Amino acid sequence: MSTTSPLAPPTAQDVRRVLEQALGEGRLTGVADAKPLLRAGIITSIELVTILLDLEKAFACTISPPDSSAVTIASLTQLAGGQAAPASAGQVATANSANHPVLAAPGYRLFHALACRPFLTIALAVFWLFVLDALLGLAPQTVLRQQYADFIEGGKRLYPRGSGEFSQDDFRFAVSQHEISRAPDTGNKPGNKPGNKPGNKRVAFFGDSGTIGSYLEADQALPARVEQNLKNSDEKWKVYNLAWFARLMSKDLMLLDAVWDKPFEVAVFTVGDPYFSTRNSRLWIRDFRHTTVNLPLYTEFAQRMPAPERPPFDEIGTLIQQSDRRQWGALRRFQAAHFSLPHNQPFLFFLTSGYYLKPWFGPMWQDIYRARSERIALTDPQQPLDLIPRSDVNPALVKMLGSTIRLLHRRGVKTVLFVQPAGPRERQTEISPVNALTIANELCRENGRENDCTVVNQRWSVPAPEFLDTLKHYTVEGNQRLAPPIAAAILQSGQEGQR
Amino acid sequence: MSVLPLVIDLLHAVMVLSLSARLDVAILFFLFSSALVLGRRLAPVSRLYLTLAICALTFVLLLLRQTPFLMQWGSTWPGFAGASLRRISQASIRTLGLSYCYLRVVYALVSRTDWTAPGFFRYYFCAPTFFSGPVLAPETALRSQTRFDKAALAFALTRWMNGVIRIAAALILMRMVPLALPGAALQAAAWPTPLLWIGVFASGVWLYLNFSGYSEIYIGFAHLLGVQAPENFDNPFGASTITGFWQRWHISLGNWLRAMVYTPLSRGLLATSTSRLIASLLLPAVTMLVCGAWHAVTASFLLWGLFHGVGLALHASWTQFAHPLLSKTLRGHFVYRSASWTLTHAYVALAWIFFLPVAGIGYADRLRLFEKLVGFAQ
Known part of the structure; x- marks a missing residue:
């Protein structure tokens, strides 16, 4: 700030005298000229203004206040003498960056020493990052084995804790941690040839966040409930929960490819209107990383198709590729292939929030637990139903489903299509005409007829109190209601397989 | 006159504007601020001009930040003014850094009367501190000189x-x-x-x-x-x-x-x-x-x-x-x-x-x- 003074420049003694008069005798005794008056609490802000007014009067000048850290007797002398305002503490000595006063502070000294040797620092940082990453990769198998087993729930789900907080994006890695990877390889090891052995009763259950059992324990999820029902007929049944959030067929095909060489005899696909929607698939593929970062799985799966059936797969594949480029998919895959951190970051977060600092993460866990008690379908205003207009149906997605069922059929794997709830049973009447077949159901019935698979229509099976925090998630009771018909369909498909 | 400082100032502006959520709003606010600051040279009664300029600037800032009390009150106004405010309250016009721009413009208005267009442009668009400070005093920005050395x-x-x-x-x-x-x-x-x-x-x-x-x-x-x-x-x-x-x-x-x-x-x-x-x-x-x-x-x-x-x-x-x-x-x-x-x-x-x-x-x-x-x- 500038000042103007027509008189001879005052000395520090002159200024001190004016200050003493304004503040009272003795207030400035022993105060050095360079001591910051405001910062040290020697004067208050209002006293500063009084001083400025007195100085202006005494030396016939106009003074603007300097920054708080720069109010000293020396700086006031300069200002009263018509010189430019001195810079604040942060701005002095900047001509030479190496001598900046901030660098003398304890928190900065080490950083500055490192910054002066940037190449060495970078080399050291990279080295230690590699070491830490390697240690991080070893920890879940060694010192943190127990916590890791707890984190992945013994491999019962691909997407542990079902709340969205603990997800990594790599399907192959998720499958490698899943119980299906430990399943005894007694049959259907598909050397591209059906190889079911009688007696094997394994089901791969694909789906979305509702199928995962979001906000529920792994044993309360729909696949676990279906397994419970199947075990009433035979203890040997095993149902693998291979669900991952997003109502996307391409995502399920990626997961199917990731478990392609794992043994199972029945595949259950969760489907609903959004699975066939052009708009929905574009939106999800564009927005969610896990729907694109697994692009190689999708490409691999498309290659398994006979050439005449590939065009619909290519159409969706192009969409995924575009989104993958936008989301730096290649870089993410490189990270996943060469470093432990991308895979173990959710585990680290779980370790912090779920073990070591659990009390501090209370609000987050309370939020997760609270979702269990929510009943969104009973609230007002009502949530919109997840329905699509017929014009939004993407024929490519319909064809993909048919091709996949036929491919599995050729491998000896039976398919069950589970048409998921669209909303509370009480709101069925909102669909016009009443009781009309819905799009997903129609498409699945067509697919079922053409491709010899069983369709379980549960579109309006769940009443309003059995939805959780969204119309996509169900309570334990909801899952108990949905499970028996699916189990019956699996049993039926199994019998057909035996025939 | 060297071209380099001008190019650097332009680069600052490009950097800042490319990060603005609403480019049109960011540019309009700059033009409005420039008019106020440069207009001070022409104002015969400096103190009155200063008061009016700060009031106008504050009003525009409140408007662009869709300040609830202003929107509610303004929506009851009759005619064009009320209709405009209702439209503004429903539009998506928020952009980054306007609050800090406001601080800089007030600094510029109060601290000196001899602004030139390039000088104000340099001060206003100083990229590193544009969006959330630290708030620069005009002299600090105008003293700046881009240099690349090891110590820096x-x-x-x-x-x-x-x-x-x-x-x-x-x-x-x-x-x-x-x-x-x-x-x-x-x-x-x-x-x-x-x-x-x-x-x-x-x-x-x-x-x-x-x-x-x-x-x-x-x-x-x-x-x-x-x-x-x-x-x-x-x-x-x-x-x-x-x-x-x-x-x-x-x-x-x-x-x-x-x-x-x-x-x-x-x-x-x-x-x-x-x-x-x-x-x-x-x-x-x-x-x-x-x-x-x-x-x-x-x-x-x-x-x-x-x-x-x-x-x-x-x-x-x-x-x-x-x-x-x-x-x-x-x-x-x-x-x-x-x-x-x-x-x-x-x-x-x-x-x-x-x-x-x-x-x-x-x-x-x-x-x-x-x-x-x-x-x-x-």
Whole structure:
């Protein structure tokens, strides 16, 4: 700030005298000229203004206040003498960056020493990052084995804790941690040839966040409930929960490819209107990383198709590729292939929030637990139903489903299509005409007829109190209601397989 | 005249505008500000022009920030004005950094009358500090000279490393404190009171780590581009008085408030027959109200500002009346300083209730938390 003074420049003694008069005798005794008056609490802000007014009067000048850290007797002398305002503490000595006063502070000294040797620092940082990453990769198998087993729930789900907080994006890695990877390889090891052995009763259950059992324990999820029902007929049944959030067929095909060489005899696909929607698939593929970062799985799966059936797969594949480029998919895959951190970051977060600092993460866990008690379908205003207009149906997605069922059929794997709830049973009447077949159901019935698979229509099976925090998630009771018909369909498909 | 500084200034503007959510709004605000600042050279009655210019600028800022009270009040206006305000309130016109632009333009209007278009362009678009400070005084920006040398790079790297570590710590702390995320803030009402006190204090630490971390990065970036940006924080949790706290917290904003609000008002008051005591009680409250309003014109922010203003006024009175009665030895005693520190930071922590999180919880929820902390509610 500038000042103007027509008189001879005052000395520090002159200024001190004016200050003493304004503040009272003795207030400035022993105060050095360079001591910051405001910062040290020697004067208050209002006293500063009084001083400025007195100085202006005494030396016939106009003074603007300097920054708080720069109010000293020396700086006031300069200002009263018509010189430019001195810079604040942060701005002095900047001509030479190496001598900046901030660098003398304890928190900065080490950083500055490192910054002066940037190449060495970078080399050291990279080295230690590699070491830490390697240690991080070893920890879940060694010192943190127990916590890791707890984190992945013994491999019962691909997407542990079902709340969205603990997800990594790599399907192959998720499958490698899943119980299906430990399943005894007694049959259907598909050397591209059906190889079911009688007696094997394994089901791969694909789906979305509702199928995962979001906000529920792994044993309360729909696949676990279906397994419970199947075990009433035979203890040997095993149902693998291979669900991952997003109502996307391409995502399920990626997961199917990731478990392609794992043994199972029945595949259950969760489907609903959004699975066939052009708009929905574009939106999800564009927005969610896990729907694109697994692009190689999708490409691999498309290659398994006979050439005449590939065009619909290519159409969706192009969409995924575009989104993958936008989301730096290649870089993410490189990270996943060469470093432990991308895979173990959710585990680290779980370790912090779920073990070591659990009390501090209370609000987050309370939020997760609270979702269990929510009943969104009973609230007002009502949530919109997840329905699509017929014009939004993407024929490519319909064809993909048919091709996949036929491919599995050729491998000896039976398919069950589970048409998921669209909303509370009480709101069925909102669909016009009443009781009309819905799009997903129609498409699945067509697919079922053409491709010899069983369709379980549960579109309006769940009443309003059995939805959780969204119309996509169900309570334990909801899952108990949905499970028996699916189990019956699996049993039926199994019998057909035996025939 | 060398072309290089001009090119660098243009690069600053391109950098800033490319990050603006609404390019049209950012450019229009700049053009409006330029007209006000450059128009001052032509204004015959400088003081009246200055007042009108600051009022107009404030009105436009409130408009562009879709200030609720203005939108509600304005929507009742008849004719074109009311219809325009209704349209503005429904449009998506928010863009980054307007609040800081406002501070710079007021600085520019008040501090000098001899602005040239290139000079103001350079000051306005100074990229490293454009979006969230530190608030530069005009001289600082105009003195800047881009240079790349090893020492400047080392300085910038030092600040960046410090900044990144602070931001990382803030990210870790964010999930633990009650006032960083809206969901957590609502649940914090159920916390036991002692834990809530710790949580609210930790929320202030979180904000400090986050904001000072970004400031470190901006200051490093500015230094690399030859701009000597002022420090924004100086260990505010080391302050043992509320006045000390404000001399160490968001320093550049504090300096702006002192230069643009506090000093002119106190000069005016002291020039009249108003006593120094009244001025020292009234002015901190007014200044801090302006500070709250600058963040947003909502009941919560205004209350936050007023709360701090009252604290500053109380401290000024304490300094004026109680200090002379206490011996220097007592004031320097560990117990006195500890009590002073605890009182200061408890007061600051209480005020955070009205400040954080910026969105997500209502005024009533904040009051409930406040009542619980001060013991009026269980």
